[in-house]
Amino acid sequence: MHVQEMTQEECIAIVSNGRMGNLACARDNRPYVVPIYYAFSENHLYSFSMPGQKVDWMRSNPHVCVQVDNFSDQGHWQSVVMYGLYHELPDIAGTKHEREHARFLLQQHANWWEPGGLKPTPQPMTAFPTHLFYRIAIESMTGRRSSER
Numbered sequence: 569m570h571v572q573e574m575t576q577e578e579c580i581a582i583v584s585n586g587r588m589g590n591l592a593c594a595r596d597n598r599p600y601v602v603p604i605y606y607a608f609s610e611n612h613l614y615s616f617s618m619p620g621q622k623v624d625w626m627r628s629n630p631h632v633c634v635q636v637d638n639f640s641d642q643g644h645w646q647s648v649v650m651y652g653l654y655h656e657l658p659d660i661a662g663t664k665h666e667r668e669h670a671r672f673l674l675q676q677h678a679n680w681w682e683p684g685g686l687k688p689t690p691q692p693m694t695a696f697p698t699h700l701f702y703r704i705a706i707e708s709m710t711g712r713r714s715s716e717r
């Protein structure tokens with residue numbers, strides 16, 4: 569097996585056709601990685617979350633990295649790494665339109681809010697929804713894939 573660089577077009581095809589990525593963020597020199605579902609549109613990844621560690625960390629340091637892959641077996645795979653910036657989309661005038669765009673893209677899948685809207689322990693009931701939408705503006709993207717030669 570050999571490894572080749574992917575073109576930007578090949579990277580975008582993998583990210584567009586994918587749904588799950590590994591989101592890495594960092595705070596106080598400590599990394600944190602969790603799987604998430606996302607939707608890709610015009611150089612942005614959109615996702616949905618409850619409050620928690622990753623949101624706290626991305627609020628304090630918006631620089632993130634997301635890895636998406638398409639793995640069939642050891643000899644057939646593509647992997648894309650994206651560096652980008654976290655930006656929350658609150659339900660207010662300036663971001664309402666993009667928030668609705670994010671919701672529209674994500675809800676193309678049944679039960680799209682699972683498991684991002686669930687936690688292992690019961691969450692406190694509040695008058696306002698605690699879930700949030702965010703985007704990651706992709707700053708750079710690289711891809712590598714297996715090849716036969």
Ligand SMILES: Cc1cc2nc3c(=O)[nH]c(=O)nc-3n(C[C@H](O)[C@H](O)[C@H](O)COP(=O)(O)OP(=O)(O)OC[C@H]3O[C@@H](n4cnc5c(N)ncnc54)[C@H](O)[C@@H]3O)c2cc1C
Nearest residue numbers: 588602603604605615616617618619620621622623683684
């Ligand atoms: C296929 C898939 C898709 C998912 N899609 C989404 C999504 O779109 N949006 C979303 O917000 N979440 C999604 N999740 C869940 C996500 O991986 C996190 O578990 C969840 O978001 C909670 O993260 P948090 O930082 O708020 O953790 P908290 O509830 O704040 O908990 C923090 C601690 O819990 C542990 N922990 C948290 N998550 C995980 C995990 N996944 N595995 C092991 N330990 C963990 C860590 O040790 C961490 O220090 C998905 C998970 C899977 C498997």
